Amino acid sequence: MIEIKNLNKHFGQFHALKGISLRVKENEIYGFIGHNGAGKSTTMNIMAGLSHFEEGSCIINGQDVKELAKPGDLNVGFLPENPQFYPWMNATEYLLYCSKNPDKQKVKEIIAWAGLEQHASRKIKGFSRGMKQRLGLAVALINDPKLIILDEPSSALDPEGRSEVLRLMVELKNMGKTIIFSSHILSDIERICDRIGMIENGEIIFEKSLVSLLNENVKPIFDIEFKHMISTLQIERLMEHKDILKVEAKDNMLTVQLKQNDLDPKSLLESVLEFDVPILGFNLRKNNLESLFIKEGN
């Protein structure tokens, strides 16, 4: 679906993309993460045919972006980070304007899908940020593209709006679409992505499936709460456990990081029971991308 090889781009003296290569397969949701200014939007602009590059190749839907007569020939749906519409148009007029084959019935259906039926005849200048984002998704879909590129689709939204946009994205995947989307919100990426690519300073640091990424890089952490504080001696004894990588103590809480993912927590539980202090909680912290993002970013 997307095949990018050794992509290089400069903005004046600034080397924005330094040999980026990535691959997005059909009908997957690909999450693109990275700090501000890392090169996510530049890469996505190139994928949408809106930006040029000096070196490398970018093949979208089997078409070489460099040989395009116009960006629209790629037949991709694109939602920029800050979608800009004509504020004096209403949603129906705008979708008709962006349609390759204007069809009022189809526009009506897409407006309903995006949950904007009540606002179809309202001028876009009166739309909230969330409504604009949903209209942007509708515009990205209007020409029935197979590939949809979404740049920070949920970043500026409240939790309800974010959740709605994520739900729509999963629906798009179920409709057979391929989606690549960027976000700072790692919990969003974790919720819906099949594969992840991380970009830093214009370079791809890794590109893996979410499951293997978490298994390989994030060690399980247990939060254990006791009724009383644990002594230093007891903590030192716990550190001698062969599977434990790290122990941190704060008040009556212990945070224990294990060396491997597939270890049975039973032996850890047995060790802490030996303290003979009542245990109030024994929880496995859910693996998340946050720690990995910070680790790789540094």
Added chain:
Amino acid sequence: MFKELKKEWIFASRSGRLFILSMSFIFLAVLTPIMLKVLIPEIFRMQFPNLPIEEINRMINASQLTAIQGFMSDLFELGMIIVVFTLCSIMAQEIRDNTLVFPIVSGNKFVNIIGSKMIFFGGVLGLLVTISILICYAYAGILFEFEVALQDVLYAGLLQGSYFLFIVSNLIMWGALLKRTLPTGFVTLVVAYLLQAVGGLLDIHAYLPSGLIDFSSKLQFQSQNIITSVSITIFLIAIMLMITHSAMKKMEYNIR
């Protein structure tokens, strides 16, 4: 190109630009004959109280012809500023505000985007110029007497309208190159006034787009000279549209 033309119509009507242009042109068309018939003689009477009224009328030389010529002069001096600053955003702001991103990715052709602006605003200005010249013609005819042939007035309207087509193509091209609305307006005005000045000083209006203004304001048409000026104007418009198309193809979109 129908949907692009419809979009320009919605933009022009809902943003108030069509209203501003219509009102300005009609105001100038009505004002010029009134100025000649009422205001200027009144000012002369106040300045020279002892001068007989016949002498004042002779000095002013007010007629339908001078009213129409005065209107066309206002159209170039005042109308041009109104047109340029009302329409300087038609291309520049679209690029600057990234409003072209969705239409371009959705498959709208550059040719259609440029062409619709050219056809719509060129057509609107051509129509407004012709209508306002006709208003001036009729009103001045009622106030004075009908002495100018309607055919000549329509011809003058056509030439002035063609000149505004040249101005619109300037606004589109400079907008695509500069990507800023006010500089686009100022550069277009400089081009228009510079052509007028150079054409007048070197007496080469016949070889410049400014010839369209010069011939139409005299209401005397020598076909050979007009053909040269019209041909050069069409050539320049075509060049400017090609430059715009090339600039849009090379442009980076969705830049923050």
